[in-house]
Amino acid sequence: MDFAALMSKEISKAKNGSSSSDQKDTSNPPEKKYVRRGELEAARIAAYNEEQERSQREREERMVQKRKLDEEEAERRQEREEKKRRLAEETRKKREEEEAAKERERRKRLGLPELPPTSENDAGKEEGEEDIPDEELVEKLREMDEPARLFGETHRGRLRRYRRLVQRSLTPQQQLSDGPIPTTLELVPEKDMKIPTTLPKDMEGRKYLFRQLASYFNMVLGEWELALAKRDISVKQSLQGRQAYNAMVQSRENMKPLFRKFEKVDVDDSLLEHVVEIVHKAQLRRYVDANDAYLRLSIGKAAWPIGVTMVGIHERSAREKLHQSDQQAHILSDEITRKYLQSIKRCLSFAQVRWPPDDQLQIMG
Known part of the structure; x- marks a missing residue:
């Protein structure tokens, strides 16, 4: 074999080997060294969606299981309630039968005639309570914005509560x-x-007096509020304007306990007498006299203790003046009394401005 034939044989063998390796490379492509960001994002979204679907399926399975358990628990609870109600009904009937038997035995022993048998419907009619189904009763209570069931409440108690609400x-x-x-x-x-x-002696006259007092104070407060509303906007927004409005609102709120006493006809005569005097003098536009009556009402005439008052064991001549009950200072009674007495004084001060007196000497300082 010459050299040319040998070389051609080797070259052909090399060509066949390279073609087979190319075929292998095309059949099994190599892994990519780099991955595109879009491909990574698509893979992440696919994994996320798969995870969400799996979580949703598990959640639905848990909900179905929970609903099934709740239904079973509700059925068991209803069975227990039904059993409890049946036992209570049987116990009640048994107790009524025992009481009826004892009553018959007692009447037989005393020689009294037997009572005619009464049915449950007749007993319910005697009580004047027609039974209402529990579901309908619960709906009616809910329509009235009332609790449908109270703790430990039976159907009869619920029915009585509903009838009380209807009557109210x-x-x-x-x-x-x-x-x-x-x-x-x-x-x-x-x-x-x-x-x-x-002061009137009879009750009707006293009620009418309270109506007059309430009407007068409401009129003064209304005029006061109207006068403040007519002021200029700059005056309203000033410090003095806001203080005047706050004083009116505070007086209106503080006089509400006095109005409640008027409604209940529950005002002490010693207090009512001075209030009547103040209003009477204010209606006559004698504001100085009304202010004097207010001072007698608020601080009273009792002597004010100054210094040491209890020295020695002997009673002194002027010591009893410190504890006179008929000259008590009402403004010191309690906080509520002090507030509405001060409100009366504020109404008196406004009335002097709204209805000025003819006599200049009757203007309070």
């Missing part, structure tokens, strides 16, 4: 009057607000 709703409520301080008292017109100088 049918009862006419007292109407509140219009004014700065709403009250159940019937206000009188301005021409009938003239306060007498003495």
